[in-house]
Amino acid sequence: MPEGLRADCSRCFGLCCVALPFAASADFAISKDAGKPCPNLLADYRCGIHAGLRERGFPGCTVFDCFGAGQQVSQVTFAGRDWRGDPGRAKRMFQVFPVMRQLHELLWYLTEAMSLDAARGLRDQLAAALEETEKLTHASAETMIELDLPAHRSKINELLLRASELARAGTGGPNRRGADLIGAKLRGADLRGASLRGALLIGADLRGADLRLADLIGADLRDTDLTGADLTGSIFLTQSQVNAARGDATTKLPPSLTRPAHWKRAPTGKRRPARRR
Template sequence: MPEGLRADCQNCFGLCCVALPFAASADFAITKDPGKPCPNLRQDYRCGIHSTLRQQGFPGCTVFDCFGAGQKVSQVTFEGNSWRGSPGTAKQMFQVFPVMRQLHELLWYLTEALTLPAASTLHERLRGVLEETEKLTYADAEVLIELDVPAHRQKVNALLLETSELVRGRGGKDRRGADLIGARLRNADLRAASLRGAYLIGADLRGADLRTADLIGADMRDADLSGADLTGSFFLTQAQLNAARGDRATKVPAALERPGHWEQAPAGKRRR
């Protein structure tokens, strides 16, 4: 993936720690309103408890991914002018950030779609929509705030759905939007399955075969992926992996990283 689609906190003004709200829950130790800096945000825009977020009750922060939107808003849209240094821009900046984040997420999916040989017949159309989306990310703040994001997402999603059908082929299970919360799917054959938007919260996916499965938008919070094979699964993001549990036996796509908090089980051994 292009570096521009990966978060670069060194060049961001801590926007995810200010612009977005969160509520006291299993994911966050406190409640914070949108536009209000998190009390853990330092003056240099770094997190004061970054290395101990999970231990201090902020696991939600560890699974968030802006797809590079933070640095784009900070350094491109607002040309390096921070919300602290230029308070007059703060409101606009905080409005633009969630819009940019959605556009960058779409760029992530479109970029990945262009790497899938099975979808080669769609590559020209995919490139066209990718260029259109990328152009939007360079628009002025006023344009971005007024952008009809749902309409653009719908346009992109239609093309991504076509991509999914070509990549998965015939025979894969269709579990789009399925309620699989806490489901017992240990060693399940989910090859080429469509799990778009499926609720896999707390699901037991130990040893499951998820090769070439479409995982776009699947809620994988606390899902157990120990020993699962996600080789070739697509439209999977780092945030989804970070929200799940796994071990050294879990096979992840090459473009993603094994989360540091995953259980470090001895190589070759899986929980039974």
């Protein structure tokens, strides 16, 4: 994936810590309104408790991924000018950030779709959609604020769905699109080529499941157990989804994604004490 679609917090003005709201829950220790800086945000835009977010009650922060939207808004849209000291600019910046994040997420999906051999017949259309979306990420703040984002997403989603169908053709995978699979017992399930678009898999047991070529766009993987699951070749899986799930060193991920630091290590078994001679 292009580096521009990966978050670089060192080039961002802490936008996710200010622009977005969050509510006190299992994901956040406190509530915060949109546009209000998190109390853990430092003057240099770093997080004061970054090394201990999960221990301090902020696992939601470790799951979030802006797809590089933060640095794009900070360094390109607003040319390196931050939100402090200018309420008007702050308001526009906080309005643009969630729009930019969605555009960058679409760029992630389109880039992946372009790499699918089975979807090569759609590459001209995918390339055109990629170029159009890329241009929008360089538009003015005013243009992005007025953008009909749902219409743009809908148009892109049609292309992504067609690419997914071509990639999964012939696998015989089940169609569980939008299914309520919260807490489902799917250990060792054969879900190769399945459509799990928008499926609710919160807390589901997918240990050892075969998810190769499964379409996971928009699937809710919060607290899903992916220990030993095979997700190589899965379609439209993102880092934020992986971060929200549970897994270990035996979980197989696509090469574009990284194993979260909070995932447990694979069990090695207890060493037997040496016999005395």
